[in-house]
Structure formats: structure tokens, C-alpha cells
Amino acid sequence: xxxxxxxxxxxxxxxxxxxTLWCPGCTIGIVMTSLLRAIDQRIRxxxxxxxxxxxxxxxxxxxRIAMYVRFDSVRTAHGRTIPLATxxxxxxxxxxxxxxxGDGDICAIGGNxxxxxxxxxxxLMIIIVNNMIYGMTGGQVSPTTPLxxxxxxxPYGNPEKPLNIIRLACSLGANFVARGSATHPHILQxxxxxxxxxxxxxxxxxxxxxPEIFGRHIGITDPVKSFMTLRDKIKVKNNPSLDESEYxxxxxxxxxxxxxxxxxxxxxxxxxxxKSLRGF
Amino acid sequence: xxxxxxxxxxxxxxILMLGRILGKTLARYTSYYVAGSETYATExxxxxxxxxxxxxxxxxxxxxxxxxxxxxxxxxYPSLMKNLSRYIKRKAKVFIDTTFIDIDSLREYDWTIISxxxxxxxxxxxxxxxxxxxxxxxxxxxxxxxxxxxxxxxxIREEMPSKWHDINIRSFRYMxxxx
Amino acid sequence: xxxxxxxxxxxxxxAAIASGLKFFAGYxxxxxxxxxxxxxxxxxxxxxxxxxxxDELASIYAVIGASWTCSKAMTATSGPGFxxxxxxxxxxxxxxxxxxxxxxxxxxxxxxVPTKTGQYDVFQAEYGFHGGLPIPVFAPSxxxxxxxxxxxxxxxxEILRTPVVLLxxxxxxxxxxxxxxxxxxxxxxxxxxxxxxxxxxxxxxxLDDVYEMKCVGDGYDIYVETLTHDEKNIYRPTTDVQRRLxxxxxxKIINNREVLFEYSFHNxxxxxxRNMIITYGSTFSSVSEAVRELxxxxxxxxxxxxxxxYPINEKIFYEKTRDVDKIFVVENNVGLxxxxxxxxxxxxxxxxxxxxxxxxxxxxxxxxxxxxxx
Amino acid sequence: MExxxxxxxxxxxxxxxxxxxERCKECGICITVCPVKILDKSSLRNxxxxxxxxASDENRCIGCRLCEYSCPDLAIYIL
Numbered sequence: 001x002x003x004x005x006x007x008x009x010x011x012x013x014x015x016x017x018x019x020t021l022w023c024p025g026c027t028i029g030i031v032m033t034s035l036l037r038a039i040d041q042r043i044r045x046x047x048x049x050x051x052x053x054x055x056x057x058x059x060x061x062x063x064r065i066a067m068y069v070r071f072d073s074v075r076t077a078h079g080r081t082i083p084l085a086t087x088x089x090x091x092x093x094x095x096x097x098x099x100x101x102g103d104g105d106i107c108a109i110g111g112n113x114x115x116x117x118x119x120x121x122x123x124l125m126i127i128i129v130n131n132m133i134y135g136m137t138g139g140q141v142s143p144t145t146p147l148x149x150x151x152x153x154x155p156y157g158n159p160e161k162p163l164n165i166i167r168l169a170c171s172l173g174a175n176f177v178a179r180g181s182a183t184h185p186h187i188l189q190x191x192x193x194x195x196x197x198x199x200x201x202x203x204x205x206x207x208x209x210x211p212e213i214f215g216r217h218i219g220i221t222d223p224v225k226s227f228m229t230l231r232d233k234i235k236v237k238n239n240p241s242l243d244e245s246e247y248x249x250x251x252x253x254x255x256x257x258x259x260x261x262x263x264x265x266x267x268x269x270x271x272x273x274x275k276s277l278r279g280f
Numbered sequence: 281x282x283x284x285x286x287x288x289x290x291x292x293x294x295i296l297m298l299g300r301i302l303g304k305t306l307a308r309y310t311s312y313y314v315a316g317s318e319t320y321a322t323e324x325x326x327x328x329x330x331x332x333x334x335x336x337x338x339x340x341x342x343x344x345x346x347x348x349x350x351x352x353x354x355x356x357y358p359s360l361m362k363n364l365s366r367y368i369k370r371k372a373k374v375f376i377d378t379t380f381i382d383i384d385s386l387r388e389y390d391w392t393i394i395s396x397x398x399x400x401x402x403x404x405x406x407x408x409x410x411x412x413x414x415x416x417x418x419x420x421x422x423x424x425x426x427x428x429x430x431x432x433x434x435x436i437r438e439e440m441p442s443k444w445h446d447i448n449i450r451s452f453r454y455m456x457x458x459x
Numbered sequence: 460x461x462x463x464x465x466x467x468x469x470x471x472x473x474a475a476i477a478s479g480l481k482f483f484a485g486y487x488x489x490x491x492x493x494x495x496x497x498x499x500x501x502x503x504x505x506x507x508x509x510x511x512x513x514d515e516l517a518s519i520y521a522v523i524g525a526s527w528t529c530s531k532a533m534t535a536t537s538g539p540g541f542x543x544x545x546x547x548x549x550x551x552x553x554x555x556x557x558x559x560x561x562x563x564x565x566x567x568x569x570x571x572v573p574t575k576t577g578q579y580d581v582f583q584a585e586y587g588f589h590g591g592l593p594i595p596v597f598a599p600s601x602x603x604x605x606x607x608x609x610x611x612x613x614x615x616x617e618i619l620r621t622p623v624v625l626l627x628x629x630x631x632x633x634x635x636x637x638x639x640x641x642x643x644x645x646x647x648x649x650x651x652x653x654x655x656x657x658x659x660x661x662x663x664x665x666l667d668d669v670y671e672m673k674c675v676g677d678g679y680d681i682y683v684e685t686l687t688h689d690e691k692n693i694y695r696p697t698t699d700v701q702r703r704l705x706x707x708x709x710x711k712i713i714n715n716r717e718v719l720f721e722y723s724f725h726n727x728x729x730x731x732x733r734n735m736i737i738t739y740g741s742t743f744s745s746v747s748e749a750v751r752e753l754x755x756x757x758x759x760x761x762x763x764x765x766x767x768x769y770p771i772n773e774k775i776f777y778e779k780t781r782d783v784d785k786i787f788v789v790e791n792n793v794g795l796x797x798x799x800x801x802x803x804x805x806x807x808x809x810x811x812x813x814x815x816x817x818x819x820x821x822x823x824x825x826x827x828x829x830x831x832x833x
Numbered sequence: 834m835e836x837x838x839x840x841x842x843x844x845x846x847x848x849x850x851x852x853x854x855e856r857c858k859e860c861g862i863c864i865t866v867c868p869v870k871i872l873d874k875s876s877l878r879n880x881x882x883x884x885x886x887x888a889s890d891e892n893r894c895i896g897c898r899l900c901e902y903s904c905p906d907l908a909i910y911i912l
Contacts, residue, residue, distance in 0.1 A: 007853060007907045014682070016693075018856055019906060024883070025860030029905025037902075051678045056524070067682070072675040074527055074683040076520060077550050083484075083517035087524030087532075090508050091482060092676050116513040185902035211860075223860040270508075277503055300464065300635070307464035307637040314464060315601065316635035319818070333635075340725060343747025345601075345634055346819055 012036045012050075014070050022061060023212040025223020027182035027230075031129050031206050032065045034185045035098075038192035048196060052095045056085040058110065060102040061136050062129035062208070079109030082117045085124050093267050096125065096196060103130040103144040107163055111143070118172035121200040123265040127192075128165060128203070129182075131210035132249070139213040146249035150217050165205045166245035170259050175200030177259040179245065182208040183231035184255065191257065200265035207234070207253055283426070284347035285333040286364055289356030289377075291326050293399075294413030298354070299331030301435055302417060302427075309431035312337055317345045328360050335426070352424055353391075354416055355381060356398070365389055373423055375416055394423055402451060411451035419455035429456055461640050467631035470602040470638050471535070471561050472497040474609035476505065477643050479650065481530035483509045484521035489573040490629040491535040491563040515540040519547030519560075526556045527683060529651065529674035531613060535561035538580050539570065545588040548622050552592050552708065554683050555670070557616035557651055559609070564628040564740075566817055575817035576629035578740055578791040584624045585769045592708050595619075595719055596768040598626045600743040602636035604766060608721070614649045615719060618657065618664055619711055620672055626768065628791075630741035630819055663718050668711040713770050720772035724779060725762040727754055732761035735783045736812075736829070737800060739765040741819060742791050748822035749789075753829065768796065776803050787812050787829055791820055848894040849912040856908035857885035863900035863909055869893050872900060 007013075013036070022028050042048035050071065057066025059078035066073040072095075076084050081099045089097045099106070106114055106128050117124060133151065134140040141151040143163040150157060169177040176198045180188040188206065195202035209215070211226035220226050233252035237244060240256040247253065264272075285302070289295040296318055306314040312335045321327020332347045350368045355361050356377045368374065374391040376383070379399035386393055396419065402412035414436070421429055429452075436448050465473065472494045475483075483502060485495045499509040508525075512518045518534050525532035536544060541562050551558055562584050566577040585593050595615050599605035609625055616623040649657070651672045658666050670690075673679040686694040687701050712719070726732055727750060734753075738746045743764050750760045763779055765771075780786060786809045788797035794811035801809045812828050814820035850872075857879060863886050864872040871893050874884040886909060888894065894911065901910045 007910050009907060013907065019858065019881075022905060024858035025862060025905070027862075027905055029907070030903060033902070033904070033907060051676070054675050070680050072679075072681050074524065074675065074681075075685045076523065076683075077546055077685065080516060080520040080547065080550075083512055083520040084524035086512075086517075087482060087484065087510075087521035088528055088675055090510065091525055091528040091530050095676065112513055113517055116517070182905075189902075224862060224865045227860075227862050228865065274503055278506065303635055304464040308462050314635075314637045316464075317630070317819075318466075318633045318635065340727065340747070342636075343751070344744050344819070344822060345636075346744075348748070348822075 009033055009036045009040070012039065012070050014068055017068055020068055021064060025209070025211045025226060026061065027208040027227065028062045028065065028129055028131075030182040030185050031062070031127070031188065031208060032068065034188040035065070035127070035192050036069065037189045038196055041189075041193055042196050048096060054085075054088055054092065054095045054097045056081045056088065056097065056099045058101045058105045059136070060105045060134075062102040062131070063100060063105055065100040065129075079105055079113070081105070082110060082113035082122075082124065082126070086117065086122055089123055089267065090270065093123075093271065097123070099124055099126045101128060102135070103128060103132065104134050104142045107143045107165060115172065118169055118174050118201060118203070120266045121173050121175060121263060123199055123201065123267045125195050125198075125202045126204070128205045129208050130165070130205050131208045131214055132162075133210055133214040133217065135210050135213045139217060144247070149249075162247055164245060164247040165203070166247070166258050167242065169203045170242055170245075173263070174203050174259065175261050175263055175265065176202035176257070178203075178257040179205045179207070179253065179255045181230065181234045181253070181255050182206060183227060183234060184236065187236060187255065194257065194260070198262075199268065200263055207255070281337050282341050283335040283352070284350040285335070286347045286350045286353040286367060287331040287333070288354065288360045288364060289329055290359060291320060291329050293329075293356045294410065295329045295331055295356060296320065298413040298417055299333060301414075301432065301439060302420075303333055304439060305427050305432045305435045306333070306335055308435065310427060313339045313342050315342045315345045330360055330364070352420065354420065356412070356416070357381070358385065375420055377412065377416070394419065396455070401454070405454065406447055406451055408447075411447055414448045414452040415454050418452040422456045429453075460642065460645055463638050463640055464635055465602055465638050466493075467599065467602045467605040467627055467634050468493045468563065469497060470605040471609045471625065471627065472501070473640055474606045475533055475559070475613070476501060477641070477646065477648070478610050478613035479531050479643065479648055480533055480613075481507045482522065482525035482532040483507070483534065484512050484518040484525070484532070485534045485536065486512055486515045486518050486540060488537045488540045490565055490632040491537050491540075491561060493632070494535040494561055494563075515543035516547065519544040520550075522558045523547060523551050523554070523556050526558050527675050529672070529677070531557070531617070531650065533559040533561065535563065537563050537565050538567045538583070541580065541583060541587065545583075548594070549588040549590045550685055551622040552588070552590055552594060553685055555620040555672070555708070556622065557620050558622050559612045559616050559625060560622065561609070561625045561627065563632050564626065566629070572817055574629065576741060576791065576819075577815070577817070578628060578742060579795070581626065581768060581790075581792070581796050584626045592705070593712070593769050594622050594624060595712060595770065596624045596626050597721070598739045598766060598768050599631060600740050600764060600766070601631065601634060602638045605631060606638050606640065608766060610646055610648070611721070614647070617649050617651045618654060618666070618669070619715060620651065620669055621712060626740070628741050630744070634741065634744070665714040668707045668714070716770040716772045719767055719770055720775060721766035722775065723764045723766065725750075725764065727751065727761065729754065729759050729761055731759055732783055733759045734785045734787070734833075735761055735763055735780060736787045736789055737763045737765065738789045739768060739796070740791075742789055742814075745814075745820040745822045745825060746789050749825035749829070752822060752826045758833065768799075771799070771803065773803050776800075780804055780807060783807070785810060785832065787832070789814065789820070789825055791816055848891070848896040850888045850891055850894055850900075851910050851912055852885055852887065853908045854879045854885040855881075856906045857883050858906055858908075859883035859885065860905065862903050862905070866899045866903045868897060868899065869895055
């Protein structure tokens with residue numbers, strides 16, 4: 001058994017930190033590997049340099065992606081990834097700066113930063129791994145928790161309508177908005193691949209299954225059943241319209257690229273402005 | 281030696297600019313230690329503004345950056361005059377803009393009063409009230425000789441945008457050159 | 460080298476530029492905004508960046524991010540803004556991120572009187588963030604000190620890899636003074652890349668507990684860890700590792716107290732110093748006038764002005780107060796920093812003179828209050 | 834019939850299923866997504882007590898990599 005086995009993606013992973021802390025059957029790992037495959041594809045095609053990739057992660061299960069990938073990666077406080085990533089992008093414009101976080105991290109506590117990054121069309125790739133619950137802290141309600149669902153902080157059911165991240169992002173000026181699902185890793189990889197080539201803000205919401213916490217709340221704790229439950233709710237569309245982005249656990253979710261344009265990003269505008277000022 | 285100066289007016293009259301030009305001239309072109317403080321209201325126009333400048337040849341004497349026994353004062357507007365009068369020495373040289381201040385209201389003070397309707401003159405000669413502050417500065421320097429007028433002109437050139445040099449320097453020169 | 464007549468805020472901005480500031484992120488708040496505004500005009504012309512963020516939270520994290528690209532970064536704020544930033548400062552302490560925060564105090568609590576002064580936030584600046592590891596706090600009392608201490612704040616943050624607070628207040632923000640401005644070539648400017656050089660050639664700093672910093676883009680696949688980590692930067696939730704980390708971060712600052720502690724001593728020509736007033740920041744202005752008044756009656760007062768509020772070099776305190784009978788601590792608050800001084804000078808009579816004043820405290824009031832104890 | 838399928842498998846023998854057993858957390862997703870259903874839980878456990886997947890008939894692997902892509906723990910890949 002002492003054979004040195006190496007996964008094809010190990011060169012992009014801090015293997016000394018494996019195994020990950022994610023629970024068995026948690027699909028955040030699939031999101032990570034899909035992203036690494038997309039990065040690998042771009043690197044092999046000569047479209048991206050691995051020393052010019054920076055990950056920024058906050059707090060939460062999915063933010064740990066930044067902990068496991070072998071690139072420059074910066075961890076920070078809960079919700080504060082986007083401003084930190086913004087500064088890195090401004091000072092290292094040649095870098096692809098990737099923000100990874102959960103629905104709570106980016107949409108709740110970091111919601112204001114998300115709003116302004118979208119408005120600025122800030123040149124970041126923001127990946128929101130949406131498991132519809134606060135996993136790391138034990139199952140509290142999140143902005144994307146389905147209506148009426150039991151959580152530890154809504155023991156009588158969630159009275160709040162969940163946030164449709166796609167609609168928010170499309171309305172505020174991001175260049176690229178897509179929804180993927182961890183249950184469809186090939187499509188996810190394609191979306192990531194496209195997003196990595198974008199200027200301006202690319203936001204990808206990735207639905208993921210959480211058997212331990214979300215699963216317990218909906219009564220499906222078996223990793224496979226949890227995975228299959230989510231997979232059955234996914235409909236794949238080539239170019240879905242914004243109306244199809246409806247976020248409803250009962251009705252299921254349409255994945256695909258909702259918005260893909262090529263407006264100048266924040267960095268373009270900034271460097272244009274500063275070039276005329278400095279002459280370089 | 282400690283010389284204390286109080287400059288006061290209302291927002292928009294250029295009291296802060298007057299203080300900065302005088303302070304910079306003293307700092308750059310004399311060997312004195314200079315310190316000052318600015319107080320102004322939140323509103324840009326109309327509120328009370330006040331500048332204190334302290335000059336000394338000994339750094340330790342500067343300490344307190346408020347005038348308590350002013351040797352020189354400028355009032356371009358009457359609103360703070362009553363309040364500040366207790367910080368002004370007897371026989372201090374006090375410059376009064378009679379455009380806004382009734383000369384009769386000064387009887388109660390034992391000051392050496394130097395007065396002109398600076399704002400009116402400024403409007404008449406230069407077509408704007410905005411350079412009245414420099415006119416007062418010229419008068420102040422003529423009467424007190426605390427700094428070389430040439431140095432003031434240099435600072436005006438250094439500190440103001442070039443399109444404002446001419447009118448400000450002419451206004452500054454007006455009282456100095458007047459016979 | 461040039462001489463100018465500038466305000467305390469302007470002095471901070473000028474010194475930041477001279478120190479090699481590359482990135483400023485901020486959110487407007489009186490009375491710190493003119494630092495922001497001046498830098499917004501000047502820095503982009505010199506190759507730097509000035510960005511207004513959506514709030515103080517974003518600002519402090521942007522500064523942290525900028526610092527991890529090995530660019531010198533700062534922000535400026537006041538009490539309410541600093542309250543929002545404290546979370547980020549704790550992150551910066553743990554991740555050992557060099558940055559400078561110009562903290563221009565105003566009268567509080569809450570929104571208080573935004574344009575007026577006070578020294579109410581000395582403890583927030585020193586201890587306000589979670590984790591219990593205080594950071595260097597410098598407190599200028601006039602524009603020249605604001606200039607010099609800003610340069611020291613940048614050098615300190617770079618050498619010791621720590622956030623540093625420059626604690627000024629609304630009075631100093633609007634205080635003008637003759638300032639000797641030394642440009643980059645005329646002063647020692649240090650960045651974190653010179654730590655290894657300093658270590659090799661030997662210097663006054665104690666660098667045993669400071670690790671070399673690699674940045675984003677340096678090609679090392681750096682990992683910035685906010686969790687308790689060992690010497691190899693690996694997360695280890697054990698008491699042993701927590702202890703080692705805490706003590707190292709604490710020692711890093713405290714072992715440099717001799718270099719960091721700055722003060723000035725004024726005896727106003729008195730040979731003896733039976734009575735001493737300890738003060739800091741804009742209150743020094745009023746105290747110096749009060750002491751002149753007190754000394755007229757041969758009261759024999761001297762002033763010990765603190766320019767560093769943390770860390771303190773206790774040795775200097777013992778030395779300066781050896782023959783002193785009475786010690787007065789004058790502050791523009793309810794008597795805060797006096798508690799720090801009492802904890803050092805336990806066998807001395809340390810009297811708190813709190814003068815709460817929206818302007819410079821009235822020297823006459825200080826004289827009156829001090830006389831009650833003579 | 835049996836003979837033919839064996840021939841096909843031989844022709845596709847280039848697909849080798851590699852399991853890094855120590856990384857496995859026994860979630861079973863790979864077993865479920867495999868279109869040819871050749872993965873199963875082993876009877877052995879790794880050092881953390883998880884029963885990692887083994888291929889019952891590696892020759893039947895069609896090399897679709899769904900297991901590799903769907904594994905959250907980088908524990909399985911196809912050579």
C-alpha cells in the first residue's frame with residue numbers, strides 16, 4: 001500500500017492539509033475540484049498563469065476552499081472577503097482574484113460588500129457555494145434558506161423569503177452571472193472555465209448539498225440521497241432567461257449562464273483614469 | 281517673546297486663508313516658531329470662523345495654541361468680537377472692517393483701532409469682496425511689520441492657483457502702498 | 460527638506476506619502492476626512508491608489524488586502540469608524556499584517572460632537588479589539604510630532620509586522636504649526652523586505668519574534684492564516700500552540716518598548732521637579748500654559764509628555780518620577796489613561812485631573828484643579 | 834455473449850481506477866453516479882474507519898470519469 005499515489009489535481013492542492021474538514025458527502029469538494037479543473041484547463045492552454053491566481057476566503061465551510069488550494073490564498077474574517085480581494089486586485093491587476101464563500105458569508109454578513117462589488121463591476125470571480133444553511137455553526141437560517149424550513153434559529157419554520165442571488169447580480173451590473181450545481185460537475189467546470197476568462201465581475205452561485213446539516217433539517221441525511229435529491233431538482237438550460245432563475249426549493253432550480261457581457265470592469269476604468277493622470 | 285494674533289470673521293470672508301498665508305510666511309521666511317489653530321462652524325458660509333496664531337522665538341513658549349492676551353487682532357465681522365475681547369490686550373492693534381462693524385460699538389474697548397471698510401474698498405477697486413482678506417493682511421503687515429511684505433507675496437504665489445495671484449497680490453499691496 | 464505651516468491632519472498625510480504609502484482605503488468621517496481628501500488628490504499622481512469604500516469594515520479589510528501585496532497601506536478614521544474597524548484590526552494582529560490607522564478622536568460617545576475634540580478613545584485605540592494583544596499607539600501633540608510619529612508608525616508596522624494606531628484628535632487635526640518636512644531620502648524609511656537585512660546587520664530592534672513576510676504575487680503560494688497556527692503556519696487548535704503564538708505576538712511588541720516609547724520632558728527652567736504633570740495629545744497645549752501659570756508662584760512644576768501610549772517603557776517612568784512628590788495626569792476625558800500610569804507607579808501619589816472640554820481644555824481650569832491638591 | 838464482452842473490456846483496459854483510500858470518507862457518491870455500476874464499498878476500512886470504493890470489474894470501466902468528477906475528496910481518479 002506504500003505506493004505514492006497522486007491525484008491529477010494534487011499539484012493545485014495543499015495535500016498536507018488533507019483530508020478536508022468537510023463532512024462525508026458534502027459537495028463543496030466537488031465545487032473545488034471543478035474549479036481546479038477549469039483553472040488547469042486554462043493554464044494548459046496558456047491563458048492563465050498559476051502564480052497569478054489569488055484565492056480569498058472568509059469563514060464558513062466553503063470558504064475553506066481557499067485553505068486547501070495551492071495558490072496564494074488569504075483567509076480573513078466572516079463576510080470581509082470582497083473588500084480584501086478588491087484591494088489585491090487593484091494592486092495586482094494581472095492576478096485572477098477568486099473569492100470563495102458560502103451563502104451566509106457573502107450574502108448575509110458580507111451582503112453590502114457584494115452589492116458594491118456588483119455595482120463597481122469589480123474584476124473578481126465570486127463563487128458563492130449555496131448550501132442554503134449555516135453549516136459550520138450548526139444549522140441556523142441563512143438568506144437562502146427555503147421558506148418555512150425548520151432551522152435551529154427558526155424552530156417554527158423560516159418566515160423569510162429566500163434571496164435570489166442571480167436576480168440581484170443581474171440587476172447590478174456584473175459582467176457574468178451563472179448558476180451551477182455541485183451535482184453537475186462537468187457543467188460547473190465549463191461555467192468556471194468561462195468565468196475565468198472574463199473581465200469585470202463574474203458571479204457564480206453553486207448549489208451544493210449538505211447532508212449533515214441541511215439534510216438533517218429536511219430529513220435526508222444520507223449523503224447519496226442528499227446528493228440525488230438536489231440532482232433531481234436541477235434543470236439544465238443553455239441560455240436561461242432571468243425569469244427562469246426563480247429560486248424555489250419546491251419547484252427546483254435552473255442552472256446555466258444567465259448573463260454574459262463584456263463591459264469595461266472597474267480595473268479598466270481605474271487604469272484609464274490613472275493613465276491620463278500619471279502618463280504611464 | 282510671545283506674540284499672539286486673533287483673526288475672526290464669518291465663513292466665506294477668507295479668514296482661514298488669511299491665517300494660512302500669514303502663518304506660512306512666518307514659518308518659512310522668519311526664524312520664529314509659529315503655531316495656530318482654526319475654529320469654524322460646520323456650515324461653509326455664514327458660520328463664525330476664528331484663527332489664532334502664536335509666534336515666539338522659544339519653542340517651549342508656544343505650547344498653548346490659543347491667544348489669551350492678543351497683541352494683534354482682526355475682526356471682519358462682529359459676531360465673535362464680544363466673546364473674544366477678553367483675550368485681547370489693552371492697546372493691542374485691532375483691525376476692524378467697518379463694512380460690517382459699527383465703529384461706535386468699539387468705544388468700550390481700550391484698543392488701538394485701525395479701521396477701514398475693507399470689503400467695500402475691495403468691491404470698489406477689485407470688483408469682488410473676496411480679496412478683502414488680503415487687503416487686511418497688507419494693512420496688518422504695514423502697521424505691525426512682523427514680516428517682510430515680499431515674503432507674503434512669495435507665499436501667495438506658492439499657495440494659490442496662478443489665476444488668483446495677480447488680484448490677491450494687488451489687493452495685498454493696496455494698503456501697503458497707500459500713502 | 461522644507462519648512463511648511465500645516466495642520467496636524469495634513470502632516471499625517473505628508474508623512475504617509477514620504478513613508479512610501481501606496482494604498483489608502485477609507486470612509487469619510489469628521490475630523491479625519493481631510494487626510495483622505497488630500498491623499499486622494501496627491502497619491503494617484505505618485506503611483507498610489509486611494510479608494511473610498513462602502514464602510515469602515517470594507518476599508519480596513521481593503522488595507523489588509525493591500526498590505527498582503529507588500530504595499531504600504533493605511534486608513535484614517537474617528538471613533539465611530541474605528542469601532543467598525545476593530546474586527547479587522549484583530550485579524551491584522553493575528554495575520555501579522557503591517558498597516559497604519561490614523562485615528563482622529565472626536566467628542567463622543569455615539570455621534571457626540573463630530574467636529575469637536577476629546578481624548579475619550581485612548582483605551583479603544585489600545586485594547587478595543589478582541590484577542591487581548593495591544594498594538595503600538597503613538598499620540599502626537601502638534602503637527603510636527605504628527606509628521607514624525609506617522610513615519611515612525613509606518614516603520615514600526617513594517618518592521619514588527621503589526622497594525623499601528625496613530626492617535627490624534629480634532630484639535631490637532633486643525634492645529635497648525637511650523638513643520639520640518641523631511642523627504643524620503645532624508646529619513647530612514649523601512650519596509651518589510653528590509654527586515655532580513657536589518658536582522659543580519661544588527662539593529663536596535665528586537666526581531667527574534669518577527670517572521671519574514673512573503674506576499675501575494677511573490678511566487679510562494681502564501682497562505683494567510685487567521686486561525687491559531689504554529690511556526691509553520693499550520694492550524695493547530697492546541698493549548699500549547701495557542702500559548703506559543705500569544706506570547707510571541709505579545710513579546711514582538713513589548714520587547715521593543717525601548718525603541719517604541721517616545722516622550723518629551725519639559726522642566727521650564729526648573730532644576731527640581733517636585734510636581735509633575737503627565738499628559739499627551741492636544742491637552743499638552745493647555746497644560747503647558749497652565750504650568751507657566753503655576754510656576755509663576757514658584758510651584759516647581761514640570762511636564763512629562765507621552766508620545767507613545769503603548770508600549771510604555773517603565774524604566775523611564777521610574778527614572779523621571781524618582782524625586783517627584785506629586786504626579787498629576789491631565790486628560791480630556793473622565794480619567795482613563797491615568798489608570799495605566801497608576802498601574803506602573805504604584806507607590807506614588809497619582810492624581811487624576813480630568814477636564815472635559817470640546818476645545819482645548821482651559822488652562823485656568825487646570826491650574827485651579829491642580830491647586831486644590833497643593 | 835460473455836466472450837464478446839470480455840473482448841470489449843480488454844480493449845478498454847487502459848482505464849485504470851485509482852483509489853486513494855486514505856482520503857475517502859465513504860460518502861458513496863462515486864458508487865451512485867457510476868453509469869456502469871462497477872464500484873462498490875470495500876470490505877476493508879481505511880485508517881479513519883471508512884470503507885473506500887473498489888471496482889468489482891475494472892475492465893468494464895468506460896472512462897467517463899463521473900466518479901472522479903463527483904468525488905468531493907480527491908480520493909478517486911481514472912488513469
